[in-house]
Amino acid sequence: MYTWKEVVKDLGLNKVLILSVAVGAGHMRTAEALREAAGSLYPGAEIRILDTFRYASPFLGKVVLGAYMEMLKKSPLLYGFLYRQAEHGKPLSGKGKVGFSHIINIAAAPRLVxxxxxxxxxIIVCTHAFPLGIVSFLKKKGVFRGPVFAIITDYDVHSFYIFPEVDNYIVGSEDLIPQCLDFGIEPGRVHATGIPIHSQFSGRYDKALLRKKIGLEPDLPVILLMGGGLGMGPIDSVFKTLGSGSGYQLICVAGANAALREKLDNMARDMACRVQIHGFVDYIHVLMAASDIMVGKAGGLACAEAMSLGLPILIVDPLPGQEEKNTEFMAAAGAGVRVSAANLASVVKDYLKDPAKIEIMARASAARGKPNAARDAVRLMAQAVDSPDYKRAAK
Structure with a gap:
């Protein structure tokens, strides 16, 4: 008679280390989605998530992530320039990436070892490029010999994710496979499962019932305004624009930005439409499923979650870099539209006048959704652990 642990070990997963970085919310949420899926498929497995910088080098994490966030807030054009310069074939994709990885390895690798x-x-799974560089270095040195999986959490394949020691790449769409092949990655190492998301986004929900549960009118359209986990971007000005309209209800998620939440609460008193304001929530799937249109950022995970629920996105002035790439993907899929803050009100009015437009976008969004991405990715990980190549390397 087998115990659960023995069954799990036979199936291929026993101990999984997921390395991420707590910048924004998406990378860690992807890690948590993988842990949930692995725990469901292999109940006896031990799955650990490590915030890499916080554990291995808090000082480096503070410097690197602090500089990253400041650049996004104060110099987004500079960030966009650097992002493009580090793309495939550009100056920073070679020696620049190697030099940056070297600095991180010196500071963070010892404790991670x-x-x-x-x-x-x-098996080690990385949901951010920074720990992926460290693990690739450790695998090259023989510190770790098992499979390494890279989870690309945007709809773009950036050079900072590319290392010869990575065994498998998980990407958000089949559209990204040619980019991987251009980097010289063999087709069998690229898997378009979708960006791993929590199983909550795989459900089918009754929109009217959800609206009643959260205190909204069941038959009046709902617009969801989001600024990501950090509540970044011109959320207050967009909130004011949308709040001056009528004929719909507005939900706004301020994320972990307490100052923004307070500001929006004060602004809400003068709004023409019905408004709900939320801080950082663990029920974003409920708010998405209750909405007709989402307005906000084009974070990779947010796009994946929205498409899983068939929710169209109006993307307001995306940041240069991966947000622009995600926006291009959503627009090409028919699941999103890029708008400026200046024309947002007229675009919303136009869509609400013609619900068929919203329905067409919703169907296009759902057609690109991959609600089972996390479970599919975990199954691939189990196959990698069970492969003869890994078993030979582990001896």
């Missing part, structure tokens, strides 16, 4: 030796994971 200790952690890996202590935990002894069978």
């Amino acid at each position: 200790e952690y890996i030796k202590d935990f002894k994971p069978e």
